[in-house]
Amino acid sequence: MKLQLGKVESYIHEKLTKEKLHFVLLDPDDVPPETAGKIAEMGEEIGVDAMMIGGSTGAEGEVLDGVVKAIKESSSLPTILFPGSHGGISRYADALFFMSLLNSRNPFFITGSQALGAFTVKRYGIEPIPMAYIIVEPGETVGWVGDAKPIPRHKPKIAAAYALAGQYLGMRLVYLEAGSGAPQPVPPEMIGLVKRVIDVPLIVGGGIRTEEQARTVVEAGADIVVTGTAIEKAGSLEKAREKLEELNRGIKG
Numbered sequence: 001m002k003l004q005l006g007k008v009e010s011y012i013h014e015k016l017t018k019e020k021l022h023f024v025l026l027d028p029d030d031v032p033p034e035t036a037g038k039i040a041e042m043g044e045e046i047g048v049d050a051m052m053i054g055g056s057t058g059a060e061g062e063v064l065d066g067v068v069k070a071i072k073e074s075s076s077l078p079t080i081l082f083p084g085s086h087g088g089i090s091r092y093a094d095a096l097f098f099m100s101l102l103n104s105r106n107p108f109f110i111t112g113s114q115a116l117g118a119f120t121v122k123r124y125g126i127e128p129i130p131m132a133y134i135i136v137e138p139g140e141t142v143g144w145v146g147d148a149k150p151i152p153r154h155k156p157k158i159a160a161a162y163a164l165a166g167q168y169l170g171m172r173l174v175y176l177e178a179g180s181g182a183p184q185p186v187p188p189e190m191i192g193l194v195k196r197v198i199d200v201p202l203i204v205g206g207g208i209r210t211e212e213q214a215r216t217v218v219e220a221g222a223d224i225v226v227t228g229t230a231i232e233k234a235g236s237l238e239k240a241r242e243k244l245e246e247l248n249r250g251i252k253g
């Protein structure tokens, strides 16, 4: 077996040699296809690097397919699934974060759902990208749904230990997640320690709403920043555009 990175993973590595990346997460349960398409189109103009699609609840079947298709029709950004379970797989997406929730108490979220989804990913020909998913306090909905034991915010070393374990298990990305809509992003001290310990790219998401917060997360060591709620809940497409621009400035400098 020869290790060969897929198209989307290669794109990520290629881009990371030049700049920090901004991924926008849309939840098909909250955003209709037409709006998702428009956000992706604006995102591409502004310099967003990829669209992530998923949610903890309800992001499945036709609702999911509709959003992925709309994004593909209105932009050429890579579409990466961010599944809450094996139900969150759409044949229309380019890639999928094949994630294991390392600090879950429930084996379903560590390997069970992955086994149930593996053949679907193969059949659809979606590019799986192995990823260590680590939930930090407060964890919000995904912390509860994923039955996580959230990493205490003042214990960066525990996060770093999980991240390094993920890398040693062969995962090629590490995602530190404070939870969608978290009151505060993952603390900079934790991002910094995790970044110093691992060699694979570090993704950070959850609670990033302002340019200042995005900049802090990047300066602390994040390679890829995920924003979702701030854009989904901007209030109008015009405001979503302003938010995308603001967050993108914080990330790209």
Ligand SMILES: CC(C)=CCC/C(C)=C/CC/C(C)=C/CC/C(C)=C/COP(=O)(O)OP(=O)(O)O
Binding pocket: 025, 026, 027, 053, 054, 055, 056, 057, 082, 083, 084, 085, 086, 097, 098, 099, 100, 101, 109, 110, 113, 114, 117, 118, 133, 141, 142, 145, 146, 180, 228, 229
């Ligand atoms: C790889 C395969 C097939 C499955 C992995 C399944 C795993 C491990 C899931 C982790 C646990 C989980 C419930 C993740 C959900 C991730 C997610 C999409 C969160 C963000 O969604 P938002 O819509 O921003 O927020 P909500 O949590 O409010 O829906």
Ligand SMILES: O=P(O)(O)OC[C@@H](O)CO
Binding pocket: 025, 142, 177, 178, 179, 180, 181, 182, 204, 205, 206, 207, 208, 226, 227, 228, 229, 230
């Ligand atoms: O919705 P927000 O708070 O931006 O979080 C994005 C992502 O990390 C959630 O999984």
Ligand SMILES: [Mg+2]
Binding pocket: 027, 029, 030, 054, 055, 056, 057, 180
């Ligand atoms: Mg959601």
